[in-house]
Amino acid sequence: MTRVVVVLFFLVAATRSARAQPSDAGVPDAPPADAAPADAAPADAPPPPPPLPVPTPATPSPACDGTLDGHVVDAVTHDAIAAATVTVGSELLAQTDDHGRFTLTRVCPGELVFVVERADYNPATQAIQAAHGAIEIEMTSLASETIEIREKAPAPTEMRSTAEISGARLERTRGKGFSTALADVPGVSELRSATGVAKPIIRGQFGRRLLILVDGIRHRSQEWGLDHAPEIDPFIADKIQVVRGAGGVRYGSDAIGGVVLVEPPPLRWQPGYSGEAHLIGSSNGRGGTFAGRLQAASDRAPGLSTQIEGSVKRLAAAETPTYALDNTGLFDVGVSATVGYRRNNAEYKISYRRYQARLGVCACLRIHNIDDFLAQAELGEPLGADAFTSDFEIDRPYQTVAHDTALVRGQWDRDHLGTVTATYSFQHDLRREYDVVRNAATAGAQFNFRLMSHELEAVFEHNPIHLSEHWHLRGAAGVVGGAQIHHYSGLQLVPDFTSIGGGVYVTERLIGHSTDVELGLRYDLLARDASLERIDFLRLVRSGQLAAGACTDPGADQVTCASRFHTFAGSLGAKQQIGGAWSIKGELSVASRAPNTDEQYINGAAPTFPVLGLGKPDLDPETTYSSSATVAYDGQRLKLEASAYANAIDDYIYFGPAIGADGMPIFDVLIRGTFPRFSTKAVDALFYGADGGIEVAPIPALELGAQASLVRAKNADDGSYLAFVPSDHYRGSITYHPPDLGPVRKSFVTVSGTYATRQKRFDLAADFIAPPPAYFLLGAELGTETTIADQTVRFALQGANLTNARYRDYTSLMRYFADEPGWQLWLRMSVFFDSTSHPKGT
């Protein structure tokens, strides 16, 4: 059925040895149609002749000291071709890497004839004369009646330190929260709230300074609240990528702390169906999770692909070693449906996702009055802990969240230009918080947040432009636009707002055989109108935060205060490969983030802590100047990555204790007692640190791993320490892979330990209570895989905090009230099925 179309042409091999040929010998930049030699076969010609006979390479001799850098690309798009084999004669000499590269060493002088092959391409044959230099080989793809979109070359390596969680590593986190899945990455920790769910902290930055992209769309929610965890079902991810460091150019100028990319699995295009199902039981919380995904494509509807998935998780309140964290039960549901369609050089996707959760807040929380709060914090255990129980019932206080995302995406390939991708998305985030109420008749939530976000993005990625055999240019340019509406109701807290924003960016990368240099620029504009209740407006004016004339219509019921922010981002990065396994990369960047409305307009008791919060309406964007250097070794038995960074943030928007003229903290009298005053202010902050990991396999069956994360953060204005900066974390693990036993394969046993030091760098006025002591946690996991009815089934038993240690974590809001959960076991069963019955492996 497949009509093989053959266009075979070689584009030349210009080598740059001592007797270098003129560099225009290869016409690499000319459009391939024009460049094709006259003998190129017509489209319906018979299959190509077999590869040219090649001589056996000369046997190595002292003169054979040449090094040849090869690069294999698609003749039309100039995209790199990975995993192609390079043979000379009958000898397999190399395989191309992800970037289409290969290197031959000990090359002898004289003619060498290569054959480069990959299943979906016509074999390419090329003869060269030199022992040194660079060679570029172009391949033409096998065309068929149903034109398949060629698999794109992977995105170029990030210049920042990155980590990818996928496959077995991702599976290990199934059944746990979204941010727990990331916490294995060096430099990442969690900010746990009093509901037990958490948000990630990357190198000391979290919340609004951290972007989370789900399927390429920026997750828009109430990320400012310390106790607001991202509303994301971790099961939708096939791969999670963590970019440590400012990702301002590509993802939004406010990504000054880092970026988390949650990527769903690629759709299935091959006729048939496949999917996975996970059943997870959890001992602490006596609950579990069920999650499944089904992908299908049919040959009766060529080019069409569908996917549905869903997950349900239900847990009772967790238990510490000595008492239950009463009321911390959880019930969440995630569903999604996606349809994809491919035709010619275009691909379309439409997708809808919903996540909803009901999260109980620990009954141990006491935040309505500072005296109650401090008294509680000094007790060893929560007041009334004897009566705490672990049940599924969720009473006040609790939160409900629902997050809907709809997206439409089109992607068009233009052979000689590149790819255009356009995405429209709509997100609806609804969060309701139900506080303990005095009046039993009070129904409903005390805090209701509704955020609607429309976003439109168009990106053009041009095909690699070949500057020479050695260098080519890859890049993209994009425009983004969006509108947001925020509606808040309930107890006095934050204003409503509407905003419109847009941005443009361009990024170009010069790629050589072992050197990459990347430059990016971005500009964003945000126009936001906050709509304040008249009483809140007057309150801001009376407390001296806002000038009476700063907003329009000060006499109306709703007063509108407009803000306009212009923000820029820029980055310059370089990467150098040294030998086969070592690489170093470095990056310098600038990014700025506009303030949020809570930072501008908060005036009243803060929702998480018993403090009186005062915002600063005239805040300017904060700007970070960051630098990082990463060294990596990627060998057979040893892998390591270590990274050091320093970020200076100008006008860092910091919510911290207000200090009076006398140098003492300011207190305010409220009807619930005397509260410390916290204000939003612009300070100069400095964040620096290092993190890294190493994995060694002294023998194939044994793996040893170690990681370290260190972060330091200071208010450069007065030398005080910033709050919620994680203490030093160290992690070590040993994994043993026993030999396969009949149908039981890929078994493993892992024992791991995590040590967190006590945070010694803190500001008591901001933290209230000195940080908790250091702790050590022991974990273990055993797992195996087998085949049942031709489908892959995996089993795993995982344990955490196996010594049942009592501990509190510095970056957990729970630390003021109660211990963290005690020992915990998860039992997982995962089935990976495929109608074509080829067991899916990772």
Add this chain to the structure above:
Amino acid sequence: MRGTLMLSALITIAACGEDGGSTNSQEVITTVTLTFTKAGSTPVTAEFDDPDGDGGDPPTVQPVELSAGMYTMTVGFENRLSSPSESITPEVMDESDVHLVLFTGTAVVGPASPTTSGPLTQSYGDMDANGLPVGLTNTVVAAAGTGTLTVTLRHLPPEEPPVKATDTLSLAKEGGLDAIGGSTDATVDFMVTVR
């Protein structure tokens, strides 16, 4: 851009209404009023008032100025943020089994106060359905002296075992308010002078 705005406006309109914040008004207290009544004389009142709620203007507090003698002291709670202003006292009375007003400070000798000598000697004058004191109505004997009077409205949730119990006051007296459960809805200080 205009199209997006209009679309946004439509969504906003559709979204309004259901998130009504009005149910929250009885959760806010802005004002605590003490009224001292002595037979045959004009009642004396003292008010802690923060009419714009937390933040904004600081609250105003009137001093308590009494002559010696026996008084009936009533406590009133109000929300002046809502319009018209709303009395919270009937609600506290209705749910008196989970509420308790405590009187402490250097001016107060009484069931919850560890102070041994002060110008005011307080005793509870009301009871909830379980026969436990509430504290909206009290008897106070005033003698010459000065000090502070702290009035605390505590919400004691109806858990098992109930947080409000026969020993609640004596626990507070021995260990302070931190020794009893529940949460503080209001706690305000008054300066007291008895001539």
